[in-house]
Amino acid sequence: MIEPVVQLDEVxxxxxxxxxxRFHEFLFFQITDLNLxxxxxxxxxxxxxxxxxxxxxxxxxxxxxxxPEKGPKFIFSSLSFSISGLRILVNEEAKEFKxxxxxxxxxxxxxxxxxxxxxxxxxxxxxWKIGGxxxxxxxxxxxxxxxxxLTSELDKFKIGIKGINLVHHDxxxxxxxxxxxEHFGFADGVSQPALRGMRSDNPSxxxxxxxxxxxxxxxEIRKDFASPGRTLIWPGHIYFGYNRQSAxxxxxxxxxxxPKGPEWANNGTFMVYRRLKQNVNSFNSFVEQExxxxxxxxxxxxxxxxxxWKSGTPISRSPVHDKKIGRDMNNYFGFGFRELPKLPxxxxxxxxxxxxxxxxxxxxxxxxxxxxxxxxxxxxATKTPPKLMLRRGITFDEGQNDKGxxxxxxxxSITKQFEFLMTxxxxxxxxxxxxxxxxxxxxxxxxxxxxxxIENETxxxxxxxxxxxxxxxxxxxxPSISFLNNHLYSPNQ
Ligand code: HEM
Numbered sequence: 001m002i003e004p005v006v007q008l009d010e011v012x013x014x015x016x017x018x019x020x021x022r023f024h025e026f027l028f029f030q031i032t033d034l035n036l037x038x039x040x041x042x043x044x045x046x047x048x049x050x051x052x053x054x055x056x057x058x059x060x061x062x063x064x065x066x067x068p069e070k071g072p073k074f075i076f077s078s079l080s081f082s083i084s085g086l087r088i089l090v091n092e093e094a095k096e097f098k099x100x101x102x103x104x105x106x107x108x109x110x111x112x113x114x115x116x117x118x119x120x121x122x123x124x125x126x127x128w129k130i131g132g133x134x135x136x137x138x139x140x141x142x143x144x145x146x147x148x149x150l151t152s153e154l155d156k157f158k159i160g161i162k163g164i165n166l167v168h169h170d171x172x173x174x175x176x177x178x179x180x181x182e183h184f185g186f187a188d189g190v191s192q193p194a195l196r197g198m199r200s201d202n203p204s205x206x207x208x209x210x211x212x213x214x215x216x217x218x219x220e221i222r223k224d225f226a227s228p229g230r231t232l233i234w235p236g237h238i239y240f241g242y243n244r245q246s247a248x249x250x251x252x253x254x255x256x257x258x259p260k261g262p263e264w265a266n267n268g269t270f271m272v273y274r275r276l277k278q279n280v281n282s283f284n285s286f287v288e289q290e291x292x293x294x295x296x297x298x299x300x301x302x303x304x305x306x307x308x309w310k311s312g313t314p315i316s317r318s319p320v321h322d323k324k325i326g327r328d329m330n331n332y333f334g335f336g337f338r339e340l341p342k343l344p345x346x347x348x349x350x351x352x353x354x355x356x357x358x359x360x361x362x363x364x365x366x367x368x369x370x371x372x373x374x375x376x377x378x379x380x381a382t383k384t385p386p387k388l389m390l391r392r393g394i395t396f397d398e399g400q401n402d403k404g405x406x407x408x409x410x411x412x413s414i415t416k417q418f419e420f421l422m423t424x425x426x427x428x429x430x431x432x433x434x435x436x437x438x439x440x441x442x443x444x445x446x447x448x449x450x451x452x453x454i455e456n457e458t459x460x461x462x463x464x465x466x467x468x469x470x471x472x473x474x475x476x477x478x479p480s481i482s483f484l485n486n487h488l489y490s491p492n493q
Pocket of ligand 1: 187189192442
């Protein structure tokens with residue numbers, strides 16, 4: 001199987017490999033005077049970094065892992081446009097995108113993806129801080145491990161940039177005492193798909209390192225995974241200008257269904273941005289109250305709702321206790337009948353087939369959004385990898401009543417990936433597998449429930465529907481570096 005060369009010097013690093021910094025802030029704005037915006041942007045030159053340089057920077061950073069204060073103080077930027085922003089830059093050509101969701105924006109799709117209908121409710125788009133009734137043309141982001149470096153870069157941008165109207169500023173930061181965990185206390189960013197593709201024509205230079213042992217036992221599994229549990233997906237599921245997987249064989253690519261857009265979209269990707277407020281008290285009291293009612297431990301119930309313990313260990317591999325297992329082993333499991341060969345050094349029991357959700361409930365968050373090796377309402381398990389996205393979110397905390405997750409995800413089809421997960425799986429009780437209920441983390445509003453099995457008995461848990469409330473969001477396009485050079489930095493424009 002030959003994989004395509006991905007132009008890593010063209011792709012923005014925010015999507016691949018992701019910035020992975022302690023602080024990641026987002027400035028949302030409207031463009032009021034394009035020429036002024038363009039000329040001042042050229043003067044400030046924020047470091048809009050490509051994937052190749054981001055990968056290199058991560059390598060450099062690793063060298064100073066034990067003495068971060070001595071390491072380089074990187075500052076990375078990204079720039080993305082909503083459909084209205086693209087119209088300002090390229091006029092009618094913006095219409096060439098086929099993705100309906102992107103073309104009409106998140107506000108008009110909000111009720112479809114499960115947000116409240118009434119303006120009286122918190123999560124309704126009229127109450128959003130960004131997007132909704134506060135439309136934006138673009139978002140620039142800055143990320144760094146050093147807050148002073150980040151703040152000075154932000155100030156430089158805010159003072160120097162002209163021709164824009166700043167609408168909102170979101171400040172993402174890792175939780176100081178729990179890096180890598182979200183506000184309900186669970187490790188986040190554990191499971192990510194791996195991009196297929198090469199850095200160059202050299203057949204050993206994969207863009208995602210292949211870590212499976214080459215011994216014959218792993219010969220088959222190596223074809224589908226980059227490392228244990230990291231599903232390989234074709235670059236066309238994330239980037240324009242590449243192919244998606246063929247209809248029935250994830251190991252082959254096909255041009256039939258490749259992302260449709262204008263030529264200049266190549267090496268670009270859609271960015272879904274959702275500012276999600278987490279109601280931590282409501283979540284914790286629900287878990288405590290229901291755990292008491294069922295006479296079980298509250299951490300056990302939490303693990304049933306998410307599908308992982310707070311440490312990130314999947315309940316499928318450690319059904320009773322939160323025991324830490326190695327990073328590689330954390331994703332080495334499925335729910336179906338696919339038998340996995342034992343990994344060297346993995347002393348944990350392998351996950352048992354769990355078709356009825358006795359261990360990991362059918363409605364658990366991670367099982368709803370990625371049913372892994374089991375068949376679903378859309379067909380065989382091979383249909384699921386095209387639904388995966390690159391998640392690059394970060395937590396935020398603006399005080400007691402306004403903390404949560406800045407959900408950021410990259411994909412080449414908003415309708416077939418993000419919106420599909422929201423409408424068809426998260427918010428439907430009988431899909432991807434029947435009798436699961438709603439996704440307990442993301443269900444919003446009344447009459448939502450999830451089914452949990454404990455010792456073979458099914459318990460229906462009625463959900464308050466207010467754990468996660470959208471407080472902003474928009475669909476963006478994160479273009480290639482060439483697009484930025486041709487449409488923003490070019491003096492001939
Ligand atoms: C505040 C809101 C959210 C919270 C607290 C949350 C929490 C989590 C946690 C704890 C995990 C397990 C760790 C991991 O694999 O990274 C996870 C995984 C995941 N979440 Fe969410 N999430 C939220 C919103 C969303 C949304 C809006 C989506 C979009 C559809 C989503 C899609 C996913 C996916 C695809 C995975 C990986 C599943 C897998 O491959 O095993 N999450 N989330």
